[in-house]
Amino acid sequence: MSGKERGRKPSESDAGAVHQIHLEGMPMCVVWGGTLPSAARSGDMKIVVIGGNGFIGRELCRRAVEAGHEVTSVARSGPPDPAVRGPWAAAVEWRAADVFAPQDWRNVLEGADSVVHSIGIIEEHPTEGVTFERVNGDAGIIAALESERAGVDRFVYVSSSTTPPRTRSAYLTAKRRAEAAIADLAVESVVLRPGPVYGPEQPHFPAPVNALFGLLGRFDVVARQFGADRPLSVETVGRATLDVAVRERVPDEPIDGPTIATQYGGSRTGD
Numbered sequence: 001m002s003g004k005e006r007g008r009k010p011s012e013s014d015a016g017a018v019h020q021i022h023l024e025g026m027p028m029c030v031v032w033g034g035t036l037p038s039a040a041r042s043g044d045m046k047i048v049v050i051g052g053n054g055f056i057g058r059e060l061c062r063r064a065v066e067a068g069h070e071v072t073s074v075a076r077s078g079p080p081d082p083a084v085r086g087p088w089a090a091a092v093e094w095r096a097a098d099v100f101a102p103q104d105w106r107n108v109l110e111g112a113d114s115v116v117h118s119i120g121i122i123e124e125h126p127t128e129g130v131t132f133e134r135v136n137g138d139a140g141i142i143a144a145l146e147s148e149r150a151g152v153d154r155f156v157y158v159s160s161s162t163t164p165p166r167t168r169s170a171y172l173t174a175k176r177r178a179e180a181a182i183a184d185l186a187v188e189s190v191v192l193r194p195g196p197v198y199g200p201e202q203p204h205f206p207a208p209v210n211a212l213f214g215l216l217g218r219f220d221v222v223a224r225q226f227g228a229d230r231p232l233s234v235e236t237v238g239r240a241t242l243d244v245a246v247r248e249r250v251p252d253e254p255i256d257g258p259t260i261a262t263q264y265g266g267s268r269t270g271d
Helices: 053-067 087-091 132-150 171-184 207-217 220-229 233-247 257-265
Strands: 018-021 029-032 046-050 070-075 092-096 114-117 154-158 189-195
Touching: 018 220, 046 053, 053 070, 053 087, 053 233, 087 092, 087 220, 114 132, 114 233, 132 154, 154 171, 154 233, 171 189, 189 233, 207 220, 220 257, 233 257
Parallel strands: 046 070, 046 114, 070 092, 114 154, 154 189
Antiparallel strands: 018 029
């Protein structure tokens, strides 16, 4: 089985390498590769979730806690709203910090086995600095650079298969730019590319759209017609994200929606 393995031996070009990373609206910055990835610890793992109070992030945090892992979330608003918080939330360390101010949260990466980046938006607010280029692109690059610096074993980037309707193409091009930049770093990385993700408390879609995706996603014969853009439940995506964060080997190529559904979906529907 091809794939990347924890504790891999980096190439000679990794050690002390110079990474040229482009952040939107900023000059090219040069980052020196430092500590190389170490072997994974045995037993329970330390997982840091960037955006752990979001839709997919919450599901990941819940599953990781229930699996016995040590979990820290980094999000600007801290813990999620009490209405969507379960008993599991008490076991998570909720760090209120802005991903664009890594000096305020990089210390939580110490000893981390995996970092998962699950931040993303489908609506922009340019006057507040909330753009696809920054949030869907630069935020992931910053988190990956900090993970590399801290010697984290694995960086998981939750991307997307497509651009939502009536949304600027920058939604997806920013994510692809982040994917390319992350792949060039010394930290081991894996990318997930789910299609539309539905489920309770979905914040991005109107309720009827969320319900429609849920209906389509529950029947594999229908969902398969959408190819890489097939709808997936948040439970399935959360299950897949946790697995690639902790498993010994991960694929070299991005993991698409059909693969996520086949490997992590329910037995009746594939989702």
